[in-house]
Amino acid sequence: MTFTKVNSKVVRVDLNQSGPVVARRGAMLFYTGTVHFSPHQVPGAGGMPGGMGGIVSMAGRMMQGEHEATMVAQGNGVVHYGFRGLETHIVDMSAGGELRVEASRLLAHTSGLQSAVVQASAAPAAAGGGGGGLLGALRGAATGMVTGTGMFTTQLSGYGAAVLLAHGGIIELQVGGPAPVFVDPQSFVAALGPVRTDLKSTMSWRNAGRTGGESLQLECTGQGIVYVQASEEKL
Amino acid sequence: MSVVLNPSHLVGNDNVPGNNYAYCIDLQSPWFLSKGAMIAYYGQIQFTALTHGLQGQLLQMVAHQFSAPLYLGDYVVAEGYGKLILGDRGYDINSYDLDDGNLTIRAANLLAFEPGLSLNQSIVPGFLTLIGTGKFLASSNGPVIFAEPPLRVDPEALVGWADCPSPSHHFDESWVTGFVAAGARMFGVQSGEERQFDFTGAGTVLIQSSEKVIDDSSVVRMIEGQLPGLTNSGLQRINHAVSSQLQQQQQF
Numbered sequence: 284m285t286f287t288k289v290n291s292k293v294v295r296v297d298l299n300q301s302g303p304v305v306a307r308r309g310a311m312l313f314y315t316g317t318v319h320f321s322p323h324q325v326p327g328a329g330g331m332p333g334g335m336g337g338i339v340s341m342a343g344r345m346m347q348g349e350h351e352a353t354m355v356a357q358g359n360g361v362v363h364y365g366f367r368g369l370e371t372h373i374v375d376m377s378a379g380g381e382l383r384v385e386a387s388r389l390l391a392h393t394s395g396l397q398s399a400v401v402q403a404s405a406a407p408a409a410a411g412g413g414g415g416g417l418l419g420a421l422r423g424a425a426t427g428m429v430t431g432t433g434m435f436t437t438q439l440s441g442y443g444a445a446v447l448l449a450h451g452g453i454i455e456l457q458v459g460g461p462a463p464v465f466v467d468p469q470s471f472v473a474a475l476g477p478v479r480t481d482l483k484s485t486m487s488w489r490n491a492g493r494t495g496g497e498s499l500q501l502e503c504t505g506q507g508i509v510y511v512q513a514s515e516e517k518l
Numbered sequence: 519m520s521v522v523l524n525p526s527h528l529v530g531n532d533n534v535p536g537n538n539y540a541y542c543i544d545l546q547s548p549w550f551l552s553k554g555a556m557i558a559y560y561g562q563i564q565f566t567a568l569t570h571g572l573q574g575q576l577l578q579m580v581a582h583q584f585s586a587p588l589y590l591g592d593y594v595v596a597e598g599y600g601k602l603i604l605g606d607r608g609y610d611i612n613s614y615d616l617d618d619g620n621l622t623i624r625a626a627n628l629l630a631f632e633p634g635l636s637l638n639q640s641i642v643p644g645f646l647t648l649i650g651t652g653k654f655l656a657s658s659n660g661p662v663i664f665a666e667p668p669l670r671v672d673p674e675a676l677v678g679w680a681d682c683p684s685p686s687h688h689f690d691e692s693w694v695t696g697f698v699a700a701g702a703r704m705f706g707v708q709s710g711e712e713r714q715f716d717f718t719g720a721g722t723v724l725i726q727s728s729e730k731v732i733d734d735s736s737v738v739r740m741i742e743g744q745l746p747g748l749t750n751s752g753l754q755r756i757n758h759a760v761s762s763q764l765q766q767q768q769q770f
Binding site for chain 2: 290309365
């Protein structure tokens with residue numbers, strides 16, 4: 284395993300084994316050895332593995348509200364990561380895969396993973412996407428409103444490992460059984476594999492204001508794992 | 519099934535059974551206590567501010583053991599007999615024993631200590647040094663991680679250090695463009711990886727999952743205390759740094 288849990292809130296990574304690690308800025312707790320930190324995806328810092336940034340892409344991400352300043356750690360040593368006392372959860376992607384997570388809930392990942400910004404409600408690479416046209420746009424807007432960060436989400440793909448952040452512990456829900464999985468949008472953390480998330484509303488004009496606060500749900504279908512936090516706190 | 523506690527459940531000095539976030543002191547002799555840490559108590563306990571109202575023996579004890587004038591207002595003396603339960607922001611609370619030793623700790627994380635320990639203001643801003651023999655209680659965001667030097671620690675993640683690793687600043691100068699920019703980030707609000715505390719030497723470093731520094735009043739007081747000696751140009755420079763920092767914060 285590339286990342287190792289030290290306790291529920293801290294992970295450690297040996298850069299000799301993992302190669303360079305991209306992590307959210309300010310998340311490094313401490314390190315031993317000779318490690319160099321430099322801003323990720325900034326022009327002029329070229330030659331970094333996985334750094335396919337360039338200023339255009341970065342500006343685009345900022346506009347989409349799907350950007351957190353990240354730092355890449357390189358060298359020989361062991362680095363410990365944690366962020367504001369939030370719970371951490373390691374996602375092993377050594378067998379390859381796609382992970383969709385909001386940038387604000389991503390603590391760190393190995394630099395071998397390719398990151399891209401995709402539309403929040405779209406299934407990665409699989410059928411349908413988020414649906415074009417007005418309906419798709421509306422749905423995207425609604426998702427953005429609910430999750431609080433935007434209509435777009437970060438997709439990591441390839442081989443490696445990533446660490447998620449959550450308020451309260453994370454539970455993994457298997458998607459792909461006979462019944463779909465419904466998740467509260469505020470508790471939704473990430474989805475691994477070809478999982479399609481659709482925002483469902485049980486609200487109509489008839490019952491507006493009388494739905495008990497659980498009227499918006501994410502319906503998760505496909506094959507994979509959905510990560511859910513035991514809290515409705517936004518990050 | 520939760521248990522309703524009564525004093526017989528609370529034996530000695532220990533965490534409240536099944537709860538890492540609360541700690542019970544079996545109070546027999548006076549303790550120094552961080553203001554606001556008490557959440558409940560059994561028995562007869564008086565809390566007296568350090569700044570006024572102390573008399574006789576207690577006043578002498580404070581005068582001897584407490585040499586951190588910036589923090590006088592942050593601590594009280596608890597005296598009497600009973601069970602004193604402490605909590606702090608939902609942080610994990612642990613007790614530590616010092617045996618003729620020394621330990622420096624972030625002021626915000628020091629909850630209580632026995633008067634056998636003397637409290638001294640550390641030369642690192644925002645930190646306090648405990649010297650002597652006795653017990654103290656510290657809180658941490660998540661369990662404390664103990665590590666040995668040489669290592670470098672994010673300032674926000676540092677809880678404290680024991681024995682004598684020598685702390686110094688380390689800057690990743692490769693991309694910190696100017697010293698002024700580094701200086702503006704000095705006070706921990708905006709923590710990136712460009713600044714770390716470097717520890718070398720023999721000892722132990724205590725680390726937590728990083729916290730956002732909420733209460734920076736002691737740092738503010740320290741800065742204020744140094745203002746009178748500054749030159750005109752120095753003051754103007756600080757003024758400039760403060761206003762640019764304010765502007766930055768308004769953007770978020």
